[in-house]
Amino acid sequence: MSITIRDVAKAAGVSITTVSRALNGYSDVGEKTRRKVALVAQELNYRPNAVARSLVMNETKTIGLLVSELTRDRVGHFFMFRVMHGMHDRLAELGYDLILFSTTTARQRLVSYLDFCMQRRLDGVIVMGIRLDDPYIQEVVDSPLSSVVIDLPLQSERCGYVMTDNVYGVKLAVRHLFDRGHRTIGFVNGYSQAAVSRDRLRGYEEGLVQMGLPVDRTLMHEADFSLPGGGDGLQQLLQARPDLTAIAFASDLMAIGGLQRARELGIAVPERLAIVGFDDIELAEFSTPPLTTIRQKRLEMGMRAAEMVVATIKNQAAPHGILLAPELVVRGTT
Amino acid sequence: MSITIRDVAKAAGVSITTVSRALNGYSDVGEKTRRKVALVAQELNYRPNAVARSLVMNETKTIGLLVSELTRDRVGHFFMFRVMHGMHDRLAELGYDLILFSTTTARQRLVSYLDFCMQRRLDGVIVMGIRLDDPYIQEVVDSPLSSVVIDLPLQSERCGYVMTDNVYGVKLAVRHLFDRGHRTIGFVNGYSQAAVSRDRLRGYEEGLVQMGLPVDRTLMHEADFSLPGGGDGLQQLLQARPDLTAIAFASDLMAIGGLQRARELGIAVPERLAIVGFDDIELAEFSTPPLTTIRQKRLEMGMRAAEMVVATIKNQAAPHGILLAPELVVRGTT
DNA sequence: TTGCCAATCCGAAACGTTTTGGATAGAATG
DNA sequence: CATTCTATCCAAAACGTTTCGGATTGGCAA
Structure with a gap:
């Protein structure tokens, strides 16, 4: 069916050893035969069988x-x-x-x-x-x-x-919100089975502490990384803490969900409520308003x-x- | 290093042929030896080398x-x-x-x-x-x-x-808009290098014809499947034809882009302008308002x-x- | 001449499977 | 008893590479 190293060897008038070594650039093959082999291989459109190679080399690449x-x-x-x-x-x-x-x-x-x-x-x-x-x-x-x-x-x-350094990432978000003048900052996290959620929560808490702000469980909400989950998070957080002026989300999708919900509730973003996401997915740039976020270099x-x-x-x-x-x-x- | 069929054969006291045939369920191996082989293979945690098998079977799966x-x-x-x-x-x-x-x-x-x-x-x-x-x-x-x-x-x-039957799909969209009372229906297409774009355009045109509506080039716009592209498409179309009451998009992402742009322009959807997308991506359900669309069974x-x-x-x-x-x-x- | 070395080449083994074509033994049949 | 059949088993070839350990040549030094 398909053509093998044997065919090339026969056509070039050399052994299969030589074909192998010529094609793989070993030094113990003369320049003339090397060219001959390369030419014949080209003419026959020879492609070394990767499976056979894998077997003998003991690596599949x-x-x-x-x-x-x-x-x-x-x-x-x-x-x-x-x-x-x-x-x-x-x-x-x-x-x-x-x-x-x-x-x-x-x-x-x-x-x-x-x-x-x-x-x-x-x-x-x-x-x-x-x-x-x-x-x-x-x-x-x-x-x-x-x-x-x-x-x-x-x-x-x-x-x-x-x-990604998730702790540092959320700290960045908190610091940014602090710099913008926010003193009551909520956090909507992803589900806790994800390892990143723990780090992001820690980043949030450490960020608050660093800014000298109180850490309060009523400021935090655990969602599921989904779009509606983010909306629900925003809504519940705002219900429990109407004094909130900013929310950090553990993912852009949740943040965008929050953004939508805010609009539905007639809450102006960023005037009444600031929002920052996490990830910088392709959509972040195109939400209205465009989403401030923490970019992961994916x-x-x-x-x-x-x-x-x-x-x-x-x-x-x-x-x-x-x-x-x-x-x-x-x-x-x- | 890893254990081979030979090891199993030795441990079970049979030939490698028998091991192979026993493990692969051939009929010419006794019940007793079959069980013995299976047991030994299990104990040694034998996994047949897929590469070797591929080589001889001439299929990689x-x-x-x-x-x-x-x-x-x-x-x-x-x-x-x-x-x-x-x-x-x-x-x-x-x-x-x-x-x-x-x-x-x-x-x-x-x-x-x-x-x-x-x-x-x-x-x-x-x-x-x-x-x-x-x-x-x-x-x-x-x-x-x-x-x-x-x-x-x-x-x-x-x-x-x-x-997907793209022609039929866009026809569905056009018919739906027609049923909703729309008589001036625009179309924002994807780029023309995609084969689906041709079909979707054809579906749009045939749909119009079927409904007895005139086909007019000023009703069509070619975008690039992107979110901002959809927004631009909507805006340009509306500028050229202020009498438009509905737009069909060749993708959900473009439709969502259109949706956003419409909101920015103060155009009420669906009251002033109806929009229908194509694909039914995960986001479609969660736009505001949720997007009417043509679902592809991905x-x-x-x-x-x-x-x-x-x-x-x-x-x-x-x-x-x-x-x-x-x-x-x-x-x-x- | 002899010996040695470098430069080229090659035969054969190895990788771990599947499968072909029997071999063996016991049972059934004549 | 000889023959045939059936149920089990196995040795060896094959798949297409890489690589080890030489083999061959020609040139050059001793």
């Missing part, structure tokens, strides 16, 4: 992207898609491919994620969107398989992480994860944990 | 997902992510994995998509988000590799397509694509082209 149940999460793509881009592009540059699988996939096959990776002989795995309470996550962290997890500070010999996040996983694979010295600095983007809601 | 330059497109995920879910989940059920690659990847490696697929020995490929003018797309259509393309009606011996789209590509791989009789019926979802903007 592919890394897995494990995301939590894809189907259930309806808004994760606002954050994840761009991170995926970063990963994919950088991995491609580094000569690796990205294979997608989800927690559901593994469950269907009745094997753990790790087994799945081992079976497919993946060189490494990147984990994203996994909850704190996932039963199998520890297994991949402890495994000899190179891995990096996004948004969870897990570390081990062969496992690193990359995440593309870079993906790239760093990619670099880290291949560095680990190659046993290169590299940091095993990266905290990306977010930045304040001031727009129209503050 | 993975299909590629080729998407156009990931990084450039900033809003494609609104549509694509859910389609990907559908693909991934159904493929997982069918025992296939999904490997991601983009037009940029191939260009970096200086090989065509097809070469990439052949090299990795992919069993099939699904193509999504490719423009009409892509130079390589014809190559994969004509290739012996099983393929299905999304949103482009390309067909060949081993290539099928799945797409999850099903992905699933059908998955089914079609494996049917083609297995040479099963199956339709080589699927037109999914969209449906009208009436909400608050009409």
